[in-house]
Amino acid sequence: MKYKSSFLNEASMRGFFYQSTNLEAMDEFLVAKGRRGYLGFDITAKSLHVGHLIPIFLLRLFQKHGHKPVMLVGGGTTKIGDPSFKNTARPILTDEEIFENMKGIKSCLLPFLRFGNGDSDAILTNNADWLDKLEYIPFLREIGKYFSVNRMIGFESVKAKLTENSSLSFLEFNYMILQAYDFYRLYSDMDCRIQFGGQDQWGNIVCGVELVRKKLNAEAFGFTSPLLTTSDGKKMGKTSSGAVWLSKDMLSAYDFWQYWRNVNDADVIKLMYLFTDVEIDEIKKMETACGEELNELKIRLADEITSIAHGEESLHPIHQAVSGVFEADGDLSSITSIPRYTLERSNLNAASIIDIVVSSGICATRGEAKRLLRSGGIYVNGVSIGEEYSAPTTLTAGDTLKLSCGKKKHILIVLE
RNA sequence: GGAGGGGUGGCCGAGCGGUCAAUGGCAGCAGACUGUAAAUCUGCCGACGAAAGUCUACGUAGGUUCAAAUCCUACCCCCUCCA
Numbered sequence: 001m002k003y004k005s006s007f008l009n010e011a012s013m014r015g016f017f018y019q020s021t022n023l024e025a026m027d028e029f030l031v032a033k034g035r036r037g038y039l040g041f042d043i044t045a046k047s048l049h050v051g052h053l054i055p056i057f058l059l060r061l062f063q064k065h066g067h068k069p070v071m072l073v074g075g076g077t078t079k080i081g082d083p084s085f086k087n088t089a090r091p092i093l094t095d096e097e098i099f100e101n102m103k104g105i106k107s108c109l110l111p112f113l114r115f116g117n118g119d120s121d122a123i124l125t126n127n128a129d130w131l132d133k134l135e136y137i138p139f140l141r142e143i144g145k146y147f148s149v150n151r152m153i154g155f156e157s158v159k160a161k162l163t164e165n166s167s168l169s170f171l172e173f174n175y176m177i178l179q180a181y182d183f184y185r186l187y188s189d190m191d192c193r194i195q196f197g198g199q200d201q202w203g204n205i206v207c208g209v210e211l212v213r214k215k216l217n218a219e220a221f222g223f224t225s226p227l228l229t230t231s232d233g234k235k236m237g238k239t240s241s242g243a244v245w246l247s248k249d250m251l252s253a254y255d256f257w258q259y260w261r262n263v264n265d266a267d268v269i270k271l272m273y274l275f276t277d278v279e280i281d282e283i284k285k286m287e288t289a290c291g292e293e294l295n296e297l298k299i300r301l302a303d304e305i306t307s308i309a310h311g312e313e314s315l316h317p318i319h320q321a322v323s324g325v326f327e328a329d330g331d332l333s334s335i336t337s338i339p340r341y342t343l344e345r346s347n348l349n350a351a352s353i354i355d356i357v358v359s360s361g362i363c364a365t366r367g368e369a370k371r372l373l374r375s376g377g378i379y380v381n382g383v384s385i386g387e388e389y390s391a392p393t394t395l396t397a398g399d400t401l402k403l404s405c406g407k408k409k410h411i412l413i414v415l416e
Numbered sequence: 417g418g419a420g421g422g423g424u425g426g427c428c429g430a431g432c433g434g435u436c437a438a439u440g441g442c443a444g445c446a447g448a449c450u451g452u453a454a455a456u457c458u459g460c461c462g463a464c465g466a467a468a469g470u471c472u473a474c475g476u477a478g479g480u481u482c483a484a485a486u487c488c489u490a491c492c493c494c495c496u497c498c499a
Contacts, residue, residue: 167495261453295452371461372460375446384447
């Protein structure tokens with residue numbers, strides 16, 4: 001074992017460690033249970049997405065090893081917008097939008113952590129509680145004096161914003177200071193001594209560690225995890241329809257599952273370490289898998305992650321849908337987790353197939369539907385069809401057809 | 417406040433009076449090959465239309481012109497430098 005603390009051992013073996021401040025001292029500190037560490041989120045959308053998953057799972061691990069995760073939502077900092085590594089300014093949200101988003105973010109976190117009042121139960125805080133009350137002059141005198149602009153503009157995270165064609169507003173420049181202040185407050189108010197974050201947060205975290213040292217003459221720790229990228233270096237978590245959201249309202253459990261089912265071969269093991277509760281020894285045995293075996297592991301991966309994020313009970317309907325939709329003789333009638341569209345029997349032949357494809361919502365525009373049809377990408381019950389398609393006359397009300405765009409996007413047409 | 421440079425499709429980025437629905441790259445979609453993977457190859461990639469074509473779009477609003485992303489005017493926004 002490389003570390004004294006079980007948390008750091010598991011975190012580093014699973015691939016969560018990128019860099020940290022004073023690692024040795026932090027390791028020592030984490031040997032005892034019930035330590036507090038926090039992770040902050042800005043609440044620019046009403047759901048978290050796959051990109052947030054690394055730090056969330058890191059905190060889940062933190063909890064597993066007996067520590068107390070403090071989840072900080074940035075009710076205050078979101079009003080500023082983190083400029084780190086961004087080349088465009090964040091849109092400024094209204095108070096109402098922030099409030100709405102906050103509710104969504106909270107519910108996204110619930111499946112991953114156990115919240116409560118126990119020693120290792122997670123708690124939720126909001127930095128608006130203290131940031132909103134700050135007064136400018138006192139803040140500058142008490143906190144501002146500890147920050148060196150010379151140093152701040154040296155941070156990698158701000159450098160990009162200082163180049164041509166990009167500007168860093170004074171508003172955004174303050175983000176780092178406020179995040180540092182958060183850390184100081186959490187340290188002094190609730191003895192929270194570690195801040196976790198993605199590697200892009202390094203500059204902000206270090207600022208907080210320094211503020212704590214200067215203000216309280218105490219040592220706080222920073223810990224960053226790598227960004228989630230695919231084996232070929234691309235950012236993970238984007239699909240054709242946008243980000244892979246954690247909230248059911250924004251992405252169905254079925255689509256969530258499909259996302260993991262379709263990851264690159266080269267990423268399966270890495271993701272298994274990061275985002276499942278499967279024991280390390282067991283994953284080690286999987287490392288040699290290839291071909292069909294590896295393909296099967298993706299199902300395991302999808303199952304594991306989905307049952308954490310959406311609950312174990314979500315798996316059965318998903319499996320049912322998968323076998324109905326992807327297997328030639330699958331049973332369509334009992335599928336509940338992919339969209340359905342009801343159509344009158346008489347309209348099946350009356351309306352053109354293009355109309356049906358568009359009105360069922362599987363294609364957004366008629367042009368798109370035509371293009372797909374032309375290239376053979378529209379299927380009825382798994383058979384590629386053309387524009388002159390007409391449904392078999394044997395179909396009657398109550399029958400179900402599977403309409404597909406490409407090989408993966410399916411919808412059920414229910415006749416009535 | 418002054419001088420200069422910019423704002424083009426999801427992103428980057430050409431075009432600088434007609435041949436521009438706008439080169440190219442990335443991203444995306446479909447097909448072939450596979451394993452619901454990757455790589456590769458092929459096709460597509462504003463809307464409507466069977467098509468001819470029509471409409472909408474190059475920061476916003478006007479104007480010049482037979483014709484404007486391209487010229488003019490005003491305004492808004494961004495960048496750099498000076499005060």
